Amino acid sequence: MASADQQPTSCTSTGASTEPEGPTVASQIPFVQLCGFLERVQKKKGSDAKKLLFKEFLEKWREFHKAMHAKNPNTTDNFYPAMRLLLPQLERERMAYGIKEHTLAKFYIDIFGLAKESTDAKKLLNYRAPTAKQEAGDFASVAFFVLRNRCPERGSLTIKDVNDSLDSIALNNATKKKDLVKQSLLNLLRKTSAIEQKWFIRMIMKEMKVGLSQQSILGTFHPDAEDLFNVTNSLSKVCSDLSSPSVRLNEIAISVFSPFSPMLGERAKITGVERMMEHKGFLIETKLDGERMQLHKEGDKYMYFSRRSHDYSGSFGKSPMEGSLTPYIANCFNRDVHSCILDGEMCAYNSETKAFISKGENFDIKSLRDEEDVQVCYAVFDVLLVNNTKLANRPLKERLNYLPKVFTVIEGRMVLVERRDASTKAEVVEALNEAIDKREEGIVVKHPESTYRPDKRKGSGWLKIKPEYVDNLMDELDLLIVGGYFGKGYRSQLISHFLCALAVPPSREGDHPKIFYSFCKVGSGYTLQELLDFNQKLAKHWKKYDKENPPRWLQCTREKPELYVEPQHSFIVQVKATEINSSNVYRTGCTLRFPRLEKVRDDKDWHQCMTTEEMENMRQQAEGKLTGRHVNVDDDEIVTTKRRKATSRAVIPVAVPSRFRAADTSNVKQTSEMLEGRELCIMNSPASHPKDQLEKKIVECGGLVVQNPGIDTYCVLADKVNLKVKNIFSAKIYDVVKTSWLIESLDAGRLLPWLPSHMLFTSAKMTAQFALDYDCHGDSYTQDVNEEKLREVFANVEKKKSKQPMTAEQIAEIEMDYFPQDSLLGLFRLCRVYMDSCLVIGEEDTHIKDCSLDLVSLEMRFHGATMCPMLDRQVTHIIVDKSDLSRVREFRLRGQKRALKQHVVTSEWVRDCIQKEKFLSERPYEAAMS
Structure with a gap:
């Protein structure tokens, strides 16, 4: 790098003398010097040694800036031009380049006129294939080897030039001017060396891979840099406000219309809550399944920022006259509140059922408009500023006292998150079980004395507890690995992610499945050693996936693997997730949210994986959530246990008999x-x-x-x-x-x-042809029959007679095939129903009262339901009369011990389903305990 004793010369026409706003350091430092520094950092071992190199680079920059400023006091810039290149993943001002590795590979092939079948072109397009150890999985490294003989030996661009080019690419991408994007890349190629192209690619891909973390770079730059960035999410502000290491940030300022990283909850075990709350009282809040959002208001101007500081004001409304939310809440703020900052969750709300809707129901809250009784609702749980009074450093209990003074609750539009006072583990368990019953995401436990610390998680005083954090609560899914994806970084020599599938049930009982539907992509939950074991097991069986001629047994939609493995050569893995989401990316029409691999099911053969039918049943019964059991307050197994190490299965060599x-x-x-x-x-x-x-x-x-x-x-x-x-x-x-x-x-x-x-x-074609010539027993309409053929026909008749009657599931399948919308007689076809008999138990005798459910029972039978005289394990619905809810508690307790979810609903659900001619969600009709 050019330092104070090594003055660089201007390499382009953007030199100091031509800039009306004053000279800049970035216009004097050649980009190649920054790349040379990054090369040294990448090769250095140990984080301390890497940080020392960065400190030296930073000091040289500051010395050079000081020397320039002494010659020309109008020197304007700071370390921001270099910082935005070192931490491109944090840069928000030019975030979207619209360029991925495959697109960039095509640009290079076109620019250099490479033949598509040439070795270099194949290297660029198939960069993730482990063809060479030093190249595999890293597009920038592959591009370096391809470009090293095609680029200048030394580049002529400065750091400012590179930033200008990146800004130009982002702008042209935003305006969909692909030709100008390509022109910018061509200009860079002509003025940069191969090593500069390597680092430019990593900057545009926002994956530097030098071993210097965000914390290390910001912490070395200034002790308060990370705290200021967490509040402002602006590298520019960090570099300008903290340009001198001797100036400390006395107070983190939260200001209106400046987004900041919100305070986060620390993942916790139920058994540790009382200790982490210092054995004092605490607050329990419902954890809503929405999107974290800040609301900034000043006068009639409103702004909404996501957890990552994206501005969604255009969606929700910058003024009371626009957007999906602001027009409905503008009048709810108290008249004396002219400015405020609120923290909360943006959710979807069903005004008919008066309940929040899970994100798993395949909608985008940011583009949601009021349609079919679904609307945007903002649930508030904290306030950080009121009328320029900053509240972040005040205790939570004091901040909560401000909330009722800020706005008036409007049902379904702007509400307060439900909370309760608690002090024991038993109350936490009770709250979590209620969340499970309501199919909510979980709970948040908060210390009443906690202050608001942006972007802090550990030790923040906020604890998040979800069902998936508790062992044995989540339903486990046994899925078959059918595809793989090449890894990146330290996984670049491995298949690091796996495509998992569900089996389509075979047509005959006892047969092995032959068709598999893609279902989810798993890339977490296993150690590096376990990943090596997986790769070793499947190494001999991977085949390249051809999108033009895919294997018939594997059906995919948008998500396709890079490699695939035949089912009989694969194995089943046990996967856990938070819920099932609708998705058109996978053939099943749904996928898992946050899947993680738990272990290999060595006790199961490949054909014993979960089926599409089983998945659909689970999805309907659990309404997308994958938690069906309760936490036991007396259970010492509440803490999450370590996963058992996956063991290797012996690979049996396959041979073809003569x-x-x-x-x-x-x-x-x-x-x-x-x-x-x-x-x-x-x-x-x-x-x-x-x-x-x-x-x-x-x-x-x-x-x-x-x-x-x-x-x-x-x-x-x-x-x-x-x-x-x-x-x-x-x-x-x-x-x-x-x-x-x-x-x-x-x-x-x-x-x-x-x-x-x-x-x-x-086949279907031949079956249709036979139907024209023969009856269902094989007797020809036109040909004479001899004794032998007649015996065959009579034998076929006997076979028809001996067939078992159809099950409810088979009848339902026929109804869906032939009467998908016309027939209501199968409305409750898959329901197994137990009617509450209204038993009255006295001291001397037990008798049954006159019950209004008799007619309801007949109506359900008429519409296809199977009525159960006993409350067995297969019952899916318990119908009660709303005038007598005395046994609901008993039904709930029974249901907690069952693996299969059952609904306890009032008879109103049956009547509404019949009246509206569709199967309604049971949640609004769940019977309350008396």
Whole structure:
């Protein structure tokens, strides 16, 4: 770097003399010097040594700035131009470049005129593939090796030039001027060396990978830098206000319309709450499932900032005349409040059910408008400023006293978060169990003496407790790994993330699933050693995923893996998550929120993974949440336990027995045209006609033989129905014909037509054709029948008679296929209902009162429900009369011990469902305990 004793010369036309606002240090420091510093930091071992290098670089910058200022007092800038390049992930002013690695690779290929099939082009496009140790997983490193012989040996740009180029790219991307973005990149390529391009790429990708953390850089720059950034989220303000290390920030200032990082809750165990609250009283708040949002108000101007300081004022309303929220709350502020800052949660509220809606219901609160009874509601839990009076340094209990003086609650628009006083672990357990019953996200425990400390989590005095933090509360999902993604950074040589799938239930009971739907992507929950074990297990079985010709058994939508593995070569993993969200990214139509891998299920085979049907049942019963059980206040197992180490399974080598190998037909001569142009696949054959002999006969007759059916296969032949044949059945694509048909055709010397008796499985097309010629028992409408064929028809009739009656699930499936919107008779088809019999227990006898539920029971049966005389494990709904709620508490206690969620609802739910002709959510009709 150029220091005070090594004055740099201006490299471009943006020198000091041409800047009307005064000279800048950034316009005098060559960008290559910053890149050289980053190279040294990256190669240095140990965080202390890296911080020492940064301190030296910073001191040289300050010395040079001092020397420039002595010559020209109008020197204007500070360390911000360099800081925004060192910490690009924190820079908000030019946040969106619209460029990812793949896009940048295409730009480079186009700019340098590389052939798409050339080695260098493939390196750029497939940078994550571990082709070379020093390159794998890091696009910047790969680009360096490709560009090193194509760029100038030394660049001519300054730090200011690079910042100007980045700002230009961001601006052109925002205005969708892709040609200008490409032009900016081309200009940079002409004026920078390969090593500068390497670091420029990392800056634009916002992944520096030098081993210097945000805390280390800000802490070295100034002791108060991190605190000021947490409040202001502005690197520019940090560098300007704290340019001198001798000047300390006396007080963190929270001001109107300046966003800051909010105070956060520390993750805690229930058993430690009393100790962390100093064995004193505390507050328990409901943790709402919304988006953290600050509301800044001054007069009639409003601004809304997210947790990461994004401005969403345009969505919620900058004035009382615009937005989805401000027009509804502008009049609720007290007249003497002209300015304030509130902290809270922006939620979606259903005005009909008078309940908040989970984020898992696939909506964006920022773009939500009042439609179908869903509206934006702001739930407030803290106040930080009122009329220029700063409250952050005051205790929470004092801040809460201000809230009623600031605004008046408007139901469904602006409310106060529910809170209660507590002092014991038992009260925390009770509050968490209530949150579980209400399908809420959890609870927050707050120390009443806590002050507001922006961006602080540990030791803040706020504790967050969610069901997923408590062991054994969350439902565990057994998913199959079907795909993988190359890692980055220290995982660059590994498959670091995995695509997990659900199995589509096979058509026949006992068969293994053959189709799998993509469901979620998991990249956390395992150690590096466990990740190495996973990679070792699957190393031999990974295959490249071809988007143009994907494997038929794996069905994906938008999210596709880079590699895939056949199900029989994979294994099941146990995954936990907070809830199930709707998503069109995965084939299942839903995915998991915050999934994490718990362990490998060595006790289960690949085909025993969770099915789509099981997932849908869980989703409906739990309304998307994955917590079904309660915490026990006397349970010493409340604390989270360590996950058992995943053990390796032995990999069994796979070999193909000789009887399954293809016959050698290289010397077979064609003698007939009976099977000309037809492709056949023989799965197995009778002992009297070996498979290889039949394959040679097919070739003699002009046919083609394959070992696995494809899109051109005429039919599949089999003598016995084994596992492999069942797999073909489940695909529902191919006609599977008995091998006897081929033998009969060969004996007859001509291709015989298929008869129903020949078929093991028929495709949809063939089934339709048979329906025109034969009845459901295989009896032909046009051909005479002999004794043997007649016996076959009678045997088919007997088989039809012996079939079991359809289950409620099968009936529901038919109703959905044929009457998806017309029939109401299956409204409660999947409900197993227990009616509260209104028992009255006296001292001498027990009798049943006259109950109004008799008619309700008949109505539910009429609409498809299964009525249960006993309250067994399969009951999904308990119907009670709202005039007698005496047994609701007993039902609730029973339900806490059940794995399957059951709803205790009043009969109003049944009547409203029938009246509105749709299955309504049970939550608004849940019976209250008397």
